[in-house]
Amino acid sequence: MEEAMYQAVPRSQADLKYHNLKLIFDLVKREGPVSRAALAKRTGLSATSMTRIVNELLKIGVIAEHSIASVGTSGRPSTLLEIRSGAAYCLCMDAMPNMSKVTLVDLAARNVAYRELYMAEGAPFCQTAEELRKMLPELCRDAGVSPECVACCGISISGHVLETGRISASSQLQWADVDGVGILESTLDMPAFVENDCKAALLGEQHLLSCAGESTENIAYLKLGWAGVGSAAIVDGKLLRGSRNAAGEIGRFNAGLEGMRAEKCEYRGSFERTISESAVIERAKEIDSAYGSLASINEGLKAGDARLQAMLQEVGEYIAIAISDISCAYNPDTIVLGGNLIASCTGCYQTVMQFVKKRLTRSVQPNLAVRLTKMGSNASLYGMSCIAVEQAIQRLLQKSDTGI
DSSP states (O other): OHHHHHHOOOSSHHHHHHHHHHHHHHHHHHHOSBOHHHHHHHHOOOHHHHHHHHHHHHHHTSEEEEEEOOTTOOSSOEEEEEEOGGGOEEEEEEEOSSEEEEEEEETTOOEEEEEEEEOOTTOOHHHHHHHHHHHHHHHHHHHTOOGGGEEEEEEEESSEEOTTSOEEEETTTTEEEEOHHHHHHHHHSSOEEEEEHHHHHHHHHHHHHHHTTOOOSSEEEEEEOSSOEEEEEEETTEEOOOTTSOTTOGGGSBSSSSOSOOTTOSSTTBGGGTTSHHHHHHHHHHHOTTOOSHHHHHHHHHTTOHHHHHHHHHHHHHHHHHHHHHHHHHOOSEEEEESHHHHHSTTHHHHHHHHHHHHOOTTTOTTOEEEEOTTGGGHHHHHHHHHHHHHHHHHHHHTOOSOO
């Protein structure tokens, strides 16, 4: 992935300038503190070119330099470069029914302030945007930064979001045909971005795996949400979006002809009605009305309730079917699983993996890795932070008026 980045051919002088600035900034961000000589060696750029690029990044204010004396030697100390993570901040939110998570992050995507936003069920998007505007000064005060340093806003939501940031439909949030980006930008007076929660989470996982040196050219994400099931995929290094940015809407795939429920979804037997958290809890309550949460289900499983154990076996097989479908559809090397059900239900992940061995089409992907998300319930929020930070950096670097 790194090799491809270095070999990309910019199409214009402006592209070349941005390419060089972003290339060096990313290396400093990933490997800093780092010397100019080390950067020149990594990229193959000349010392003269490196000096021009670094000086421009210093002028923009996104990196800083400091001197470190070399141990056991005399003479001039070494000058090392690192990013100025506090050069700008991003306001990010993972919008969910009733309670949304809101964070302020720096250019290293580090959380510097966090709050929770509680909204009435069915509250319009414009009201959410207004409450976010009111919360921004509080977050800045918590972080000790000026609101003027906040460069942009990013929101992830469960639902169908067009690439323009228009919210086509979100059944959980009860939003439909909403100009999400337009409302946010007019309310907050800053650039804004809206993304599907699964796509955001996948991009966050890609970032974490890339930093760990793992391949992310072909990776997929499966979320077992409260009332829905979704997925996203990166194929050959590119995020799949489709003609209306709806690629990955696996929740409406059929797990069976009849399924378990049909009241809230027009498609009987869909994954949404079989392996979402709420669907599993509804089924558990039929066994015993006391099983009204994952916590109570866990207690029943630990107590050895055979009825719950049988239910978990069936749910685990349905999840394995979804994993197999994703494997056949996208052919990833890795599928990341997210959602409270898979992370918190006792024995759920282990049961799923038993059925993956049975259901997976080995000729398609004999070495599929299936793992839990690294960020847990904050996967979409972290992913949105990564997206917003990239957009903020892009805008900062594109402000440069110097030829590189």
